[in-house]
Amino acid sequence: xVQPIRKQRLWQRLALYLSGAxxxxxxxxAALAGDPFRSGTxxxxxxxxxxxxxxxxxxxxxxVKGKELLPAALERDRQxxxxxxxxxxxxxxxxxxxxxxxxxEDTLRVAQTLTSRDPLRGNLYQAxxxxxxxxxxxxxxGSGPVLGASAALLRVQRVLDHINRAQAVNPQDPELNxxxxxxxxxxxxxxxxxxxxxxxxxxxxxxxxxxxRYRGLALVYRDRRQWSAAxxxxxxxxxxxxxNPELLxxxxxxxxxxxxxxxxxxxxxxxxAKEQQLPRGIREEIQRRSRRVLPQG
Numbered sequence: 139x140v141q142p143i144r145k146q147r148l149w150q151r152l153a154l155y156l157s158g159a160x161x162x163x164x165x166x167x168a169a170l171a172g173d174p175f176r177s178g179t180x181x182x183x184x185x186x187x188x189x190x191x192x193x194x195x196x197x198x199x200x201x202v203k204g205k206e207l208l209p210a211a212l213e214r215d216r217q218x219x220x221x222x223x224x225x226x227x228x229x230x231x232x233x234x235x236x237x238x239x240x241x242x243e244d245t246l247r248v249a250q251t252l253t254s255r256d257p258l259r260g261n262l263y264q265a266x267x268x269x270x271x272x273x274x275x276x277x278x279x280g281s282g283p284v285l286g287a288s289a290a291l292l293r294v295q296r297v298l299d300h301i302n303r304a305q306a307v308n309p310q311d312p313e314l315n316x317x318x319x320x321x322x323x324x325x326x327x328x329x330x331x332x333x334x335x336x337x338x339x340x341x342x343x344x345x346x347x348x349x350x351r352y353r354g355l356a357l358v359y360r361d362r363r364q365w366s367a368a369x370x371x372x373x374x375x376x377x378x379x380x381x382n383p384e385l386l387x388x389x390x391x392x393x394x395x396x397x398x399x400x401x402x403x404x405x406x407x408x409x410x411a412k413e414q415q416l417p418r419g420i421r422e423e424i425q426r427r428s429r430r431v432l433p434q435g
Contacts, residue, residue: 219263235279
């Protein structure tokens with residue numbers, strides 16, 4: 139069983155990665171340039187302002203810039219659940235739990251309204267909303283990791299129900315498979331009734347964009363201690379997003395765990411060179427872990 143404090147951190151980090159799983163990338167052929175996943179007739183009306191925030195956060199790993207861009211995205215896309223999930227992420231990074239709870243609930247509310255027009259994304263973001271709320275319920279601002287666990291598990295059942303409803307609409311949808319794959323990784327890490335194999339299959343098959351698909355796979359393989367597969371996946375992610383300090387840090391972790399201290403040191407240094415654009419919690423984590431391989435003094 140996962141210890142309460144570790145479980146809380148896993149849920150909170152997963153909320154961050156989950157928002158990253160929603161992140162868009164530029165599709166030069168898209169009919170609607172802001173849609174991160176689809177082109178042509180399948181594209182959805184997501185604004186360039188929202189796209190810019192996601193690219194800053196999850197392609198470039200620049201959380202300072204993402205926070206600066208957020209107000210314009212909220213003004214433009216207040217009824218877009220993707221934007222509200224992003225706002226919840228920013229609030230979490232700022233440790234603003236009241237705002238996190240509000241935006242998580244707003245994500246769920248707007249997704250419920252969206253369902254009649256777009257049942258795939260409406261159900262998908264109802265799952266996201268419930269997942270984000272579960273993260274709040276086990277936080278110190280909510281009921282805490284012990285008392286909040288039962289409520290969070292009930293939320294997980296709702297998450298899976300809405301994911302299944304979205305899948306019934308289009309099981310090959312790239313946005314669905316990316317978010318579902320990250321959720322399955324997190325549920326497998328926290329409560330164990332979804333297998334890591336399922337998360338791998340979901341991410342490998344239809345999930346996009348590539349830098350988030352391979353980031354998710356690297357996380358799964360890292361947790362399974364399959365270092366060669368994890369390294370291959372993170373290299374693929376870095377090929378698409380070479381300047382992201384979180385990906386550089388992830389590669390440093392994998393190399394260190396596999397015993398390659400020399401190469402691990404190199405990637406820790408690269409990640410630390412960009413640490414000022416990262417949230418405090420992630421920055422401190424990189425600093426702490428890097429002490430195992432970098433000279434101090």
